[in-house]
Amino acid sequence: MRVILNTGRTIRQGSYVERKTSADYMEEAASLNMNRMDMFELAVEDGNHIRVRSDHGEVVMKARAVEGLIRGQVFVCLGPYANHLVGPETHGTGMPDFKTTQVTLEPTTDPVPTIRELMERCGGVGYED
Amino acid sequence: MKIEDVVCTFCGCLCDDLVVEVENNRVCSVENGCTLANEKFMRDHRLKNPIRRDGNGWKAVSYDEAIRETAEILLDADRPLLYGWSGTHGEAQSVGVHLAELIGGVIDNTSTVCHGPSIMAIQEVGHPGCTLGQVKNRADVIVYWGANPIDAHPRHMSRYTTYADGFFIENAFRDRKVIVADVRQTESSAIADEFLKIDRGGDYAALSALRAIVRGKGDLIPSRVAGVTREQLFRVAEICMKAKFGAIFFGLGLTMSPGKYKNIRNAIELTQELNRHTKFTISPMRGHWNVYGSNEVFTWITGYPYAIDFARGIAFYNPGETTSVDILMRGECDACLVVASDPGAHFPRACAEHLARIPTVQIDPHVNATTHLATLQIPVAVTGIDAEGTAYRMDGVPIRARKLFTGSYPNDQEILEKIFARVKEAKRS
Ligand code: SF4
Numbered sequence: 001m002r003v004i005l006n007t008g009r010t011i012r013q014g015s016y017v018e019r020k021t022s023a024d025y026m027e028e029a030a031s032l033n034m035n036r037m038d039m040f041e042l043a044v045e046d047g048n049h050i051r052v053r054s055d056h057g058e059v060v061m062k063a064r065a066v067e068g069l070i071r072g073q074v075f076v077c078l079g080p081y082a083n084h085l086v087g088p089e090t091h092g093t094g095m096p097d098f099k100t101t102q103v104t105l106e107p108t109t110d111p112v113p114t115i116r117e118l119m120e121r122c123g124g125v126g127y128e129d
Numbered sequence: 130m131k132i133e134d135v136v137c138t139f140c141g142c143l144c145d146d147l148v149v150e151v152e153n154n155r156v157c158s159v160e161n162g163c164t165l166a167n168e169k170f171m172r173d174h175r176l177k178n179p180i181r182r183d184g185n186g187w188k189a190v191s192y193d194e195a196i197r198e199t200a201e202i203l204l205d206a207d208r209p210l211l212y213g214w215s216g217t218h219g220e221a222q223s224v225g226v227h228l229a230e231l232i233g234g235v236i237d238n239t240s241t242v243c244h245g246p247s248i249m250a251i252q253e254v255g256h257p258g259c260t261l262g263q264v265k266n267r268a269d270v271i272v273y274w275g276a277n278p279i280d281a282h283p284r285h286m287s288r289y290t291t292y293a294d295g296f297f298i299e300n301a302f303r304d305r306k307v308i309v310a311d312v313r314q315t316e317s318s319a320i321a322d323e324f325l326k327i328d329r330g331g332d333y334a335a336l337s338a339l340r341a342i343v344r345g346k347g348d349l350i351p352s353r354v355a356g357v358t359r360e361q362l363f364r365v366a367e368i369c370m371k372a373k374f375g376a377i378f379f380g381l382g383l384t385m386s387p388g389k390y391k392n393i394r395n396a397i398e399l400t401q402e403l404n405r406h407t408k409f410t411i412s413p414m415r416g417h418w419n420v421y422g423s424n425e426v427f428t429w430i431t432g433y434p435y436a437i438d439f440a441r442g443i444a445f446y447n448p449g450e451t452t453s454v455d456i457l458m459r460g461e462c463d464a465c466l467v468v469a470s471d472p473g474a475h476f477p478r479a480c481a482e483h484l485a486r487i488p489t490v491q492i493d494p495h496v497n498a499t500t501h502l503a504t505l506q507i508p509v510a511v512t513g514i515d516a517e518g519t520a521y522r523m524d525g526v527p528i529r530a531r532k533l534f535t536g537s538y539p540n541d542q543e544i545l546e547k548i549f550a551r552v553k554e555a556k557r558s
Contacts, residue, residue, distance in 0.1 A: 004329060006312065006313065006329075008277065008281075008381065008382070009277070009280055009281040009381075009416070010280050011164055011165065011279070011280040011281075011283065014139075014140075014164075014165045014168075014280070014281065015164055015165055015168040016168070018168070018169060018172075018173070018174075018494075018495050018497075019168075019172065019174055019495070020471070020474065020495070020496065020497045020498055021496050029474075056477065056478060056479065057478050067314065068313050068314030068315065068318075069313055069314075070313070073312075073313070073329070075313065078474075078475060079474050079475070079498075080473065080474045080481075080498045083474065083475065083476060083477050083478055083481070084478045085478075086477045086478070087477060087479075088454055088455075088457070088458035088476075088477040088478075088479040088480055089458075090449055090452065090454055090455055090458075091389070091449070092448070092449030092450075093245070093246055093249065093389045093390060093448060093449055093452075094241050094242075094245050094246075094436060094448040094449055094452025094453075094454060094455060095241070095242060095245055095246050095384060095385060095389055095452075095454075096242070096385075096454055096476075096477050097385070097387070098242070098381070098385040099312075099329075099381075099382070099385045099386050100329065100330065100386065100387060115474070115498050115501075116501055118498075119473055119481065119485070119498055119501035119502055120501065122473075122478060122481040122482045122484075122485050122502060123482055123485030123486060123502070124473075124481075124485045124501035124502040124503075125182050125185055125186070125187070125501065126501050127180065127187050127496060127500050127501055127506075129176075129496045
């Protein structure tokens, strides 16, 4: 399924932003907020894993049904999961397209990576707090 | 010990009415703060000591070692990038600018990925803004465009707009009209008198339609613009024109969407049109508690608010070229000093990959995504908890954040001054 990824702040993301190693932060940052009908069509339920792919990367996230999103749009709070998909092009403004990334969704049973694993994929060395 | 009038150093509202109880160098209760403030003060969890990457692991190092190594990394680099700055006080930001000039580097702050486009628009057409006090006491119409204050600035509505009674607004909830424009429904849009639900990427068109109506060219408007009906656009324009004092607040829904700074320019020009009829102001909802301060400090020292390149020996500014995401995407910088922010989490992946390839030093109290990408991290005190310093509220009002207790961590300014002194010494010899 092809959809548009929007990102932004949420109160839970803000609450845990200074504790990025916490399970709470990971839960919020790796949640793929979706319209129920889109979930129905993909045959996934709350908490099921979804592989999200863009031209710039791919990452496994957890589906979460929310009100207020129209079909064809998904929302992920700003953070390392969303940014695994956002491209770096800024069109001469310094600002990437954080709110309009085309992505495809596919159900999977693969695990959701931790933030440490995501950063290791970027070439980093994980630090255990 | 109970401390009153404490400043919350989380979001750009910079609320200064918290009551905080401190015992044994720990905050044990917070009154008046929102959820974000409670989390910040009560669940503060820090990196204990400086750490350095060691092969495939990490080892603890002393502050002196970490400072020496940071100075060496910066001295060795041909094109260092100094990024972050919105989560520290003005005095530390100022040392950062001088350090960037000394090493001929690029210094950029987090507005590069939040309200940088707003600043670009303001540079083109000006900023008819005002303080939040004016809004609280006078505004009878509030517009939130591409902003969701209930999640991002939880007390904005209760301190300054929807729920805040003011000098000329006796019953705010009854007397103030609230208009929200957004591409999705949010908790903020749920309490609006008018919710303009805009098609993705349609902000520019919707703003243009409102401008046309306010200009008296309403007959040009088709039956729907960017998903909003003609009737609703006319209704909203009328509410705005009939206001005694209106205030527009806009968020990243405008700065990050297609059109970027042109969206903001259009919103500012709508504000100008409205001022032919009544008094209207417009202000960005600045995110981090001192991101506005980083623009102020950078500007008073260099003349530019962010993305300043000292490679030529003079301050040079060109968003799209000297902005951090572009520099990292091109793989241009060969060292990075990150202060009080987390580009590992908040920059596109391609940028995070470059940070992992080059020596990256992070000065930050917490373990975050950038920690895993860094070569070295130096933990510091948190301004507003165990460090003091000046911050600028989202409306440009400077507020002094106090220290609640004296802890064991050095503050950003002390660390940066030591790095600066070492670099200067090395350059002299
Ligand atoms: S609104 Fe912002 S500044 Fe005020 S208490 Fe909440 S997080 Fe702190």
